[in-house]
Amino acid sequence: MYLSHLVEIINRGLSFTEAERRLRENGPNVPLDYSFPRWWNLLWTAFFHPFNIILIVLSVLSYITNDVPNGCIMLVLVFISVSLRFYQEYSSSKAAMKLSELVRCPVKVQRCAGRVVQTELIVQVDQRDVVPGDIVIFEPGDLFAGDVRLLSSKHLVVSQSSLTGESMATEKTADVREDQGTPLLDLKNICFMGTNVVSGSGTGLVVSTGPKTYMSTMFSAIGKKKPPDDFETGVRRISYVLIAVMLVVVTIIVLIDYFTSYNLSESVLFGISVASALTPQMLPLIVNISLAKGALSMARERCIVKSVTAIRYMGSMDILCIDKTGTLTMNRAIMVNHLDSRGSSKEKVLQFAFLNSYFKTDQKYPLDDAILAYVYTNGYRLQPSKWRKIDEIPFDFIRRRVSVILETDSHAEYGNLQLCERFMVTKGALEEVMKVCSFIEHIDKGEITNLSPEDYQRILSMAEEISNEGLRTIGVAIKRLKPKNGDRNLVDNETFESDMVFLGLITFYDPPKDTAKQALWRLAEKGVKAKVLTGDSLSLAIKVCKEVGIKTTHVITGPELELLDQDSFHETVKRAAVLARLTPTQKFRVVKSLQTVGNHVVGFLGDGVNDSLALDAANVGISVDSGVSVAKDFADIILLEKDLNVLVAGVEQGRRTFGNTMKYIKMSVIANIGSVVSLLISILVLQYEPLTPRELLTQNFLYSVGQIAIPWDKMEEDSVKTPQRWSKKGLPMFILWNGPVCTLCDRKFPSFRMLLHGPSSVLQW
Template identity: 80%
Template sequence: MERFKFLRFFSFRTQHDFLPSSNPVRENLINGANTDTNGEHRDGFFSNLVYGFLRRFKSGKKIDGGSKTEEEEKVYSWLYALARSEIYMAFEYVRSTERGLSFTEAEKRLKENGPNTPLEYTFPSSWHLLWSAFFHPFNIILIVLSALSYITSDNPNGCIMLILVFISVSLRFYQEYGSSKAAMQLSEYVRSPVKVQRCAGRVVQTELIVQVDQRDVVPGDIVIFEPGDLFPGDVRLLTSKHLVVSQSSLTGESWPTEKTADAREDRSTPLLELKNICFMGTNVVSGTGTGLVVSTGSKTYISAVFSTIGKHKPADSFEKGIRHISYVLVGVMLLVVTIMILVEYFTFYDLSESTLFGISVACALTPQMLPLIINTSLAKGALAMARERCIVKSLSAIRDMGSMDILCIDKTGTLTMNRAIMVNHLDSWGAPREKVLHFAFLNSYFKSDQKYPLDDAILAFVYTNGYRFQPSKWRKTDEIPFDFMRRRVSVILETESNPEGRNIQPFYRFIITKGALEDVLKVCSYVENVDMGEITAVSAEHHHRILNVVEELRNEGLRIIGVAIKNLQQTVSSNIL
């Protein structure tokens, strides 16, 4: 094990704004999401009475968001069974071989399972869109009043209300139909090639590496992946070499996770933390490997999650408000019309005239232009979004986004820039030191494997702030790549000039290590005090002081990385373990 002389650390901030979990604003937002947003409309006794009476006729079911659905349970059990099994058992589970599927078998399975699309986009039928546009509380009220107008021979008024309903429904139907069709056409242009191992030949089977579209991948296929590739389904790893995968599409975390084919998992491990299972929608950051596709299409984990979310779409505050106003309006109309009919009847004793007068009052109380105004405004917003190259499939999304006051996001990478930004470079006393940045830059510059987000942040910080560290004066002689056991990466560099002081030797060799601060601190023997100009052994007091500084930085939302160096020309026995 290498022991290091100096300890430095530097901090990063991810590019996003967030609210801490204890923030009262966030607590109020969460509590507010579970309360009745229509409380502000029920201030009066009469409104409460009408609303309470009418809502008894509504039917609804509560959705238990905490329990898993039957589909999710099947997916969970299937993936856990494959994670616990040996590789040869995994092949038996999916009825495949180490050579892969034959072309004939792959075509057969493609017909059985259908195209491999995680959330199969089904184009809504015209009747479905038409019914969705038509079924609006105010449209129903206007149609009922129109029918009553025709019954009482008030044809002009009834005709006007039907025309308003027709224009409103047509406008919404036209906009949503065009947007849905454009979204489906856009999805047809998305293609993702996948390297698949297939076998050919009747007598002597030959293994072939072919490239197929992601939609044509079936359970039992053996896929080969490298940095940048997307997993075409849920995959049980067969082989892996320094494999690091980004699961930000599922977890929202931009920091990648290590995957290995040798892991043996049990049910106590959270599903997304399984080391030998890779999920559809995630991508390879670094490393290579092969995997056995165990689930595709609607049977994958991501499909089970999103299909559950999509089954029950709760009504938003705008829909609740419109529905509430409709119920109150119906109650007011019934009460007022009944009173007016009774008064008119007992005054003139003419039932037909009294009924006609009551319907006229109901028509006057109804905001006949409201549905048309709402749909026109939403369609105008959708057209404005279309000019910005954004397709709005549902007009209700316009009002949902427009009604937001605060949008809270607690995950990086889903809606944010998905990149880290370096904030500062500090020594072990918490003071800014350019020397720390110099060695961190050299480590990130010379590492040969895939650059991680923090490496990109260091390089970007150096280049954008005008530092000139001249890496051409250094030469790499060896490297110990990053792995998730050591949690650090080390490079060995040579230079003709000593960055620590005067030159007394023809060349100088340094090992520079960067990684998780706690793991870097464990292998450090000395710490440098710049103000005192001395190098002292790391003591318990140093450990306590350094960890206190780190804790303060982490409380500010920063990620801390440690940097340590060792001059390999020195032969201090205490530096070698």
């Protein structure tokens, strides 16, 4: 009974009622229940800062002591600071949410309806509403909405680069039985959520959705809260130090003032004014204005900043990990050469490869487009009009080759062959083409000989050398045919793809972007070291890296990393510039190793599902708007253009933001500490308030207002040449040397007034 029900589902599809029940049971079809932060979460994050809390407490105390203007000033500062940061992060979050909505594409599913007679219907549903048991129909460009067992397929080619990182597409077919030991991603009859159809079509049974898909297994380490960085830790330590100093100094000043004037309310009011003077009131505002200004500058460079703190990380970043495919490369095939069996470039090999690609009609693959583009852009005159197509043997994933049968009216000669009759032209996977070849043409000599074992091995060795250089190869073979019984439209089946003549190889390459080398050079100038983390082959990664200027002295692969112990792993990751054939988990481990052992600030640029773990773990995750939705969800910055030069601008802006922020912190801390110390000494020496609370607050307010211009201040070129990090010793040493100078030069300090007006002025003060 269960088997018959299963057969009925496969034949007809689920009913609408059953689909709704399964949706309630399994939940929405999303691999990870990731939700963007709510507005109240963003508001709380923007509000919760030590100095904001201090200002609010001081404003409340000011209201209690009837100092309403002072309380209003401090509340206004808090309001501006919180509003600015909240607005920036909320706007960025909304923009990112809109991008994620764009990837919600409809999925064609087969459902059945009707009470008496069940009728099959093809309907479109949102990918979130796909359930296990649905029959999905897919065509070129479609995304798989779950893990799918193929029921039927026609010339199906699937890109799994979002899972594996490999740029080359994978052939899939329903008519195959896989062994139990076959790796999961190598299964030919299974398509995975997050992958997409390059060409071909078919139907499939959804076997798992949402958190039960293969994609979801990558996310076990995602979502853990990141520890605060050095900047946040340093600012909080300063906050706590200032709070401690404030409590001690204010207590002393209030007690001294009270025992001098015996007026408790005036003493408390003066203490609040001193506490306000000691607090860097503008710090949250200056930091948020600087970050918001950086976000606006990066928006002009066509990138969305989801978290403004990522700009600060950009300024501190000293290692950028890059996924090769589509980032360093164009992510498309370019034809490189046409070689005969001896490795020499021969036009005849190109001519027949071109005729095959030109006349085939069943499916056009990217390699066909590359061959046609090569011929058209290099000025070859191959005159396809002199040929006409008789028949075609389409590509399939068992033969892994495609053949076209052509005929020419002219007696044009190609080598020593007169193509005045029918001719079969075959191209495809090299080994599969060579299986049907019995002869080999030596184009230089103009002769055809038997394909010997030595020839066979030589060609395979040549192809392996080409592959080690990072190129992909396909084989080309030809065969002269004769019509059967004079019928010009029939070909004897016994002659199909057998006893063919091997001509040569066509090589392809995924070239690097024109802007990649320049951008990497500019990043290196600014102290940012690039590391390539890819799931592609090592040979291809090395070739691309050499062309864009990345040193390939130290390279390693994922399987080799797995054999290392923990210490060797960290040391190898530190030295290696190219890490190939990495799994998503290995990319995550590499990023964490660089952060923890190397104490680096790591950026990661990736756009696939296989990059999500590393994007979440990196200090600053960077994706692109064409990336998969999961990658964009976990990225801090989304590029609207896949151009590394945008990152260079982001690094420069991050360093300017960091420099201006540190400029304010240093200036504000030493000025406030110097001012309060001078007040304390003045009260101890004179036992008199050098300034009234109102004067003190007015002076402090005017000083703070003038600091609003700091985010627009220019930075020296040297300050953006190297990564900017929080120095644990730098700020204390700066305060130690400049604090006393600030105290001595403060007008509230007795010795300063004595120098200006003489000793009597101190007594008159």
